[in-house]
Amino acid sequence: MDEDLEIKFLHLAWHFDLRKESPNKKYLWLDIPLDNLNKIHLATVCASIFRSSQDRSPIPYGICIDGTSFSKDGNFISHEKHGGLTCATFVIQVFHSQDYPIIDFENWEYREEDRNWQIKILSILKGHIDSDYLNAQYKKCEESIFRFKPEEVAAAETLPSPPHGLKALEKPAQQILDSIIEHTEKMAINEANVAR
Amino acid sequence: MISQSVDFQPTPYIPACYSQTVEGKPSDYFINNSKSVSCAELSFSNHIGANSTKVREPSKGFNELIGKAPWVVEFLQSASKLNDVKSLLPFYMEINKLISHGELNLCNEFLKQVRVNDLxxxxxxxxxxxxxxxxxxxxxxxxxxxxxxxxxxxxxxDSNAILKGLL
Incomplete structure (x- = not known):
């Protein structure tokens, strides 16, 4: 719930494109097993991050989480040049900035398939960012950097007793992904029926 | 999703002594510099509607705090009722400003002035x-x-669960 007391969701949609939007039927919701006090605190932090991103600190899109963070005043910080966040690492850093870690980085792994996704997303990013920034992202790809999939981060938020390593998240993340696919198919069928 | 409000009714405590009144918005407060001043007083209405008074020990640190961060007066007056994003956000932004501007001494003084039973x-x-x-x-x-x-x-x-990551 935001400062207008409306239910909103905050997400990093793309390069310098942090959005606070109203949910609709296309989305599935997971309830985070957090007490109400911390939920309200985090919602206020999210509102603060959104304001900062609008005012002075837009958040770049980047494939490597290393060297990125949020300051307590909601400003995005990159400790290295060309740092940025994905939609998933944005969520990780929001939680971690408030000393509520959800991902156990020590127990994460690089997967060969990660690079395929990283190269694919960078090809889409091309044209939206300057060449220096893009080249820096490609260089990071060569360093076998971790990928954090959205469903893994969603599972990490949802499971009790965080932070979680990759192994603990594989099965619940797959369940979340299956639910999303099922929901998407239902939505497509509904839309097709409406169009007839 | 957040759907429930969080309610708490603090127990007002009785002031030991008074010297000045600080009421209303931050811009309305005033400081009495008289030598007879022994305490600083904040008047407030808690969220159950009862008027009460808080007494602050006079100190250079506290005076400097409310001089440089007048929003603290309003914060201290309303802290027991700040339970949703709308009411919390302005103060979160102010507290964050103290930190991002490197005003750690002021921030420390702010934490010193906070009384947990008023939060x-x-x-x-x-x-x-x-x-x-x-x-x-x-x-x-x-x-x-x-x-x-x-x-x-x-x-x-459950304090251990709520303060997870901080303890």
């Missing part, structure tokens, strides 16, 4: 999380953590 449930954990990255430079952070833990337990919350 809303959310602020008991929120203030600590907002300032935790500089806890080593804020001597009163640790004291606030200890008193917030006790206060949360007194209010029948």
């Amino acid at each position: 809303s449930d959310v602020l008991l954990v929120g203030l600590l999380r907002l300032t935790s990255s500089h806890k080593n430079e804020l001597p009163y952070w640790t004291r606030l953590l200890a008193s917030a833990k006790t206060e949360l337990s007194n209010r029948k919350h």
